Amino acid sequence: DVKVTQSSRYLVKRTGEKVFLECVQDMDHENMFWYRQDPGLGLRLIYFSYDVKMKEKGDIPEGYSVSREKKERFSLILESASTNQTSMYLCASSFLRRGDVGEQFFGPGTRLTVL
Amino acid sequence: DAKTTQPTSMDCAEGRAANLPCNHSTISGNEYVYWYRQIHSQGPQYIIHGLKNNETNEMASLIITEDRKSSTLILPHATLRDTAVYYCIVRVAIDYKLSFGAGTTVTVRA
Numbered sequence: 001d002v003k004v005t006q007s008s009r010y011l012v013k014r015t016g017e018k019v020f021l022e023c024v025q026d027m028d029h030e031n032m033f034w035y036r037q038d039p040g041l042g043l044r045l046i047y048f049s050y051d052v053k054m055k056e057k058g059d060i061p062e063g064y065s066v067s068r069e070k071k072e073r074f075s076l077i078l079e080s081a082s083t084n085q086t087s088m089y090l091c092a093s094s095f096l097r098r099g100d101v102g103e104q105f106f107g108p109g110t111r112l113t114v115l
Numbered sequence: 116d117a118k119t120t121q122p123t124s125m126d127c128a129e130g131r132a133a134n135l136p137c138n139h140s141t142i143s144g145n146e147y148v149y150w151y152r153q154i155h156s157q158g159p160q161y162i163i164h165g166l167k168n169n170e171t172n173e174m175a176s177l178i179i180t181e182d183r184k185s186s187t188l189i190l191p192h193a194t195l196r197d198t199a200v201y202y203c204i205v206r207v208a209i210d211y212k213l214s215f216g217a218g219t220t221v222t223v224r225a
Contacts, residue, residue: 033211033213
């Protein structure tokens with residue numbers, strides 16, 4: 001089975017702190033994604049990466065950065081956490097295939113609370 | 116991406132088939148229909164996708180109308196573990212991004 005793991009299920013941080021969320025996948029997928037999910041707003045893409053050291057902005061990249069030094073690991077960084085970044089953060093991965101991206105495999109999510 | 120319309124909620128009896136409708140009347144020729152679900156406090160899970168032919172896998176069947184303006188996800192024998200929010204998404208195949216709307220909350224009752 002494809003496995004996508006995230007470093008924490010629940011995280012509480014203070015305003016202004018630097019926050020690292022880590023994601024690891026074990027299926028040799030090229031694509032990795034970071035989303036946030038909020039009630040009433042659905043799922044929104046923050047950043048994605050299609051290769052090591054490559055990244056592309058999604059719909060809401062402001063206040064976030066990412067790092068992909070190894071193929072299996074994709075990190076989301078909140079440089080200075082703010083209360084409006086309180087959310088559920090979901091990591092996903094998929095194969096890079098021409099013609100049909102197909103399915104994305106999601107991790108269990110990290111519920112981040114910024115006080 | 117084409118918009119989709121799903122009912123807000125539906126109930127289903129355990130062991131019976133659950134038929135989840137989705138309208139996507141503005142779908143274009145190169146857009147696929149995808150279904151995902153999200154069980155409470157878990158990440159979303161892929162179920163199935165299709166272009167114009169009906170599709171079946173170990174989890175579900177996807178029936179797409181001939182004009183492609185609507186589709187139905189069928190869970191053949193619903194179990195309590197199928198209680199989840201189900202999302203119908205329409206997008207081009209090479210589009211990396213997933214966007215979920217409100218989905219249909221399905222409650223399977225014993």
